Amino acid sequence: MPRREIVVYDDPTLRKKSRRVKHVSDDVQRLIDDMVETMHAANGIGLAAIQVGVPQRVIIVQLPEPGEDEEEPDPDVDRLFVVVNPQLARRSRETEEGIEGCLSVPGLVGDVERCCAVTVKGLDRHGKPLRVKAQDLLARAFQHEIDHCDGVLFIDHVDDPEKLYPVTKGEEEAAEAAQQVPSRSEATGPLV
Numbered sequence: 477m478p479r480r481e482i483v484v485y486d487d488p489t490l491r492k493k494s495r496r497v498k499h500v501s502d503d504v505q506r507l508i509d510d511m512v513e514t515m516h517a518a519n520g521i522g523l524a525a526i527q528v529g530v531p532q533r534v535i536i537v538q539l540p541e542p543g544e545d546e547e548e549p550d551p552d553v554d555r556l557f558v559v560v561n562p563q564l565a566r567r568s569r570e571t572e573e574g575i576e577g578c579l580s581v582p583g584l585v586g587d588v589e590r591c592c593a594v595t596v597k598g599l600d601r602h603g604k605p606l607r608v609k610a611q612d613l614l615a616r617a618f619q620h621e622i623d624h625c626d627g628v629l630f631i632d633h634v635d636d637p638e639k640l641y642p643v644t645k646g647e648e649e650a651a652e653a654a655q656q657v658p659s660r661s662e663a664t665g666p667l668v
């Protein structure tokens with residue numbers, strides 16, 4: 477399972493609309509395996525195929541394990557979601573602002589308004605229909621990845637430059653930068 481190179485901001489590939497997958501072939505299986513390895517190596521919590529240069533509608537999401545101080549483990553934590561041809565079947569009217577980063581936009585995190593809860597539908601990695609109800613960070617990650625399939629980046633949702641924060645390197649700094657923002661609701665800047 478080779479790691480693939482992550483396409484970064486200003487490469488026009490990221491602005492492409494990805495194609496629907498007609499058949500979850502062996503090639504798609506290999507793509508998914510490579511995406512998982514690439515995401516883990518980069519400490520990300522989500523990745524879309526277009527971020528490794530493949531314009532097909534395939535996304536993966538995996539939230540990190542909870543920190544020691546979190547009391548109630550969320551059953552969705554550490555579960556790997558693979559969704560082929562993902563769509564938002566439902567979205568909550570309620571939205572919230574939260575901090576977000578992107579493996580394809582290194583050095584920046586931003587406050588992005590997203591729906592608090594969504595239902596994602598699509599196919600699983602075996603081509604079977606899949607429906608996932610997600611809220612909070614999981615919902616945010618799904619919305620971010622589905623955006624990638626349409627060539628949209630989180631920075632497109634930030635209209636106020638004061639809501640973008642530079643980070644010099646790595647996730648630790650992202651977390652530190654996040655902690656300086658009074659309005660933020662999460663402890664880290666997830667890279668998706």
Ligand code: CO
Binds near residue numbers: 577580620667668
């Ligand atoms: Co991203």
